[in-house]
Amino acid sequence: MTQTVIFDMDGVIIDSEPLHYISQKKLTDKLGFSLTETQAQQFIGTSSKNMWQILKTQYELPYSVEELMEMGLESYFDILDQTPVEPIAGVRELIEDLHTHKIRLVLASSSERKSIDKVLKLFSLEKYFDHRISGAEFIQSKPHPEIFLTALQKTQSQPHQAVVIEDSTNGIKAAKAAGIFCFGYDNPNSPGQALHLSDCIIDSFLQADITDIILRK
Incomplete structure (x- = not known):
């Protein structure tokens, strides 16, 4: 059982x-x-550090990777602060339900820690997660499994005791490389992702038996 x-x-x-x-x-x-949508899709699921390392080299940008990361974070926060946003439909209820079942919850994102903290605070979800892990703090980004191996270590879990919920090719590859069962969430705003690499595809968090599906994987 999960x-x-x-x-x-x-x-x-x-x-x-x-x-x-x-x-x-x-x-x-x-x-x-000009960053194209096709370029942006390739970076979905990987860290901003990895993205800016590649773009800095490709376009010979006269800034350090750290400076570019900070500029990118400021630009994102400006947009986020101006845009009304809610959690993806059904995910809050899923998180609350899993917490009620005393499941250990970990947030393992390629985003910077400032971004993780901002989003969890914005949605009032901080109290549900036992650990928050930022991929920006690792040498290797997804699809490398380091972030998920760290999640297992922090929760003292074996791979067969855990599941990952991901929406990106890079994230799914990282989960599978860590030996963890992976649910691929089919987000229409994350196009071009290889969800077939996951163990099970989820179309919606609103389905009535979503908690049972995750717990009995």
Whole structure:
């Protein structure tokens, strides 16, 4: 039986991919190049550090990766603060239900810790998660499994005792590389993702038996 559920954040808890693209496009236009939607899709699920390392090299940007990350975070927060947002439909109820069942909950996101804290506070979800893990603090980003292996270590869980909920190719690959059962959430705003690599695809968190499906995987 499942003892630990590891949630991705962007595209699973908050429908943020469109907001990320708007903020990234706004910033890259200022930096002198235009980030295409196809380029942005390739970075879904990976860390901003990884993204800016690649873009800095590709476009010979005259800033450090750390400076670009901070500029990107400021741009994203500006958009987020101006946009009314709610958790993805059904995910709050799922989190609350799993917490009631005394399941250990971990948020393992490629986003910076500031972004994780902001979103959880915005949705009043802080109290439900035992651990928050930022992939931006690791050398290797998803699809490397380090972030999920760390989640197992922090919860003292074995891979067969945990499940991951992801919406991106990079996240699914990371979960599978860690040996963890992975639910692929089919988010229409995260297009082009290889959900077939997951163990089970979820179309909606609103289905009545979603908690049972996750607990008995």
